[in-house]
Amino acid sequence: MPIDAVGANAHRYPTLDALRGAAAFAVLFYHLRNIGAGHHGPAVLPIFASGYLAVDLFFVLSGFVISHAYGARLRKSLPFRAFMTARFVRLQPVIAIGTLIGFILALVQRLLGLEGAPGLFAIVTCLPANLLMLPNVLMPSGIFLFNPPAWSLFYELAANAVYAFAVRREADSTNGMRENLLLAASCLAGFGGLVASVLLVGDLDRGVALGDWPVALARIIFSFTAGALLHRTRHRWMKGVPRLPLPWLLIACVALLAPDFHGAPRAIYDLTFATALSPVLLMLTCVAQPGPRLQSASAWLGMISYPLYAVHAPIKHVIETILPLGFAPMLIVATCSAVSIAWLIGTVIDPALRHWLGNWQCRLYTTADPHVATTSSLSGGA
Structure with a gap:
């Protein structure tokens, strides 16, 4: 999902913004397939049955862009605390808006005694945890009761923390070989977890419940480290990747998230998408050129992607x-x-929050350490 700009690399990949936006719309229609039929009701819309795999694409994008924007700065001077504070204040306000919408709905349902309303214990315990982007372990079936997609942001933030800690620890290394080996080993471990997941549960549509943590962990470990490794090795493969028109790639992304499979084909497709198709989509898209006429569309897709997901x-x-x-x-x-x-959040609310929080970060870290360079605004990268 989005990144922030405390010490971020100024170069951007606008085509990755567009890819993220296309995937966000696939997630939207995946969840709207059964609107009115209940959470576990039959899907009426016969497409986007694979929309949940967009999360694996988001994780790959996050690994690539976090490595691009912060890898070098983390190795040199950016403190772990400054990085994690920036990540939290970039992710939390927008996801909190969705959480508060869900909280108000749940509270009204409970006060009116509507069927299916969550209990007061669930409402009271979920709100503080979820506003802090933490799962409510007291409610195993609904760790993010008010805004279920927030589970992926929790795992992404955890992956950011582990990545930043590892990079800072390897900052004194004379070359990047050890970091590449660590990423490759983590990626391999994640791949093993994904294989075990599809063999044991049949698909990768897991993460929203507490008991889903083994599958969710495998998804974030493989995809995030694969994205970071692709960035670290980009100079070796970028020249050999064909330059395809961006519209083709966006159509391909949506089409790959549309199929509906069951049984063994479902398990095979999920594993194939997570481990091969999503990294390939990233590689093809990051070398594509949007052209003047598509730049505004790419920017719009990038702007709306995170608020829409949230x-x-x-x-x-x-x-x-x-x-x-x-x-x-x-x-x-x-x-x-x-x-x-x-759109309202992305164009009005989020920029205002980024400006205020950026100034707050600048004051905080300038006071704590005048040598820590920060910026007064937070960018909405992939």
Whole structure:
């Protein structure tokens, strides 16, 4: 998901922003496939059944861009605390908006005694934990009760912490060989975890419950380290990657997240996408050139991707609660509402928060250590 800019590399990959946006829309329609039918109800929309695999693509993108934006600075001077503070204040406010929407809905449902409303214990214990981007271990079936997709942000933040700690520890190394070997070993371990996951549970659609942690851990370990390793070795493979038109790649991304499989084909496809297709999509997209006419579209997709991911699930539940219409009307209303609110967050609320939090970070770390260079604004990278 997004990155921040405390010491970030100024160079950006706008095509990766576009790829992330396309994947975010696939996640949106994956969750809207069964709107009005309940969380476990049958899907009415016969596509985007593989939309949950966009999370693996997000993890690969995160590893690549975090390594690009912060790898060199972490090795030189950027303190671990400054990096993690920047990551938290970049991720937390937007996901908190979705969490608060879900909290208000859950509280109203409970006060009105509506069917399916969560208990007060769940509501009270989930709110503080989830606002801090932490899972509520007291509710194993709903660790992020108000905004279920937030589970992936928790694992991403944890991966950021481990990565930054490891890079800082290897900062005195004379060359990057040890770091590359560590990334490769972690990637291999994650691959083994993914294989075990599809063999044991049949797919990779896991992470939202506490008991899903082995699968979620395998997904983040493989994909994040694969993305970081691809960045570290980019000079070896970029020249040999074909330059394809960006629209083709975005269409391919959406198409790859659309198929519906069951049984063994489901397990094989999930493993193939996570370990091969998502890294290949990243490699192809990061060398693509958007062209003048597609630059604004790429920027728009990048801007809306994280807010859309962060708020679409609670908005879906609000629409289901207050507008119990047929599938098609609810799909249209939920889509328009999610995109509109995400646009408002991405263009007005998030930039204002980034400006305020950027100034706060600057004051905090200038006071604590005048030698720590920070920036007063936070960029919305991949």
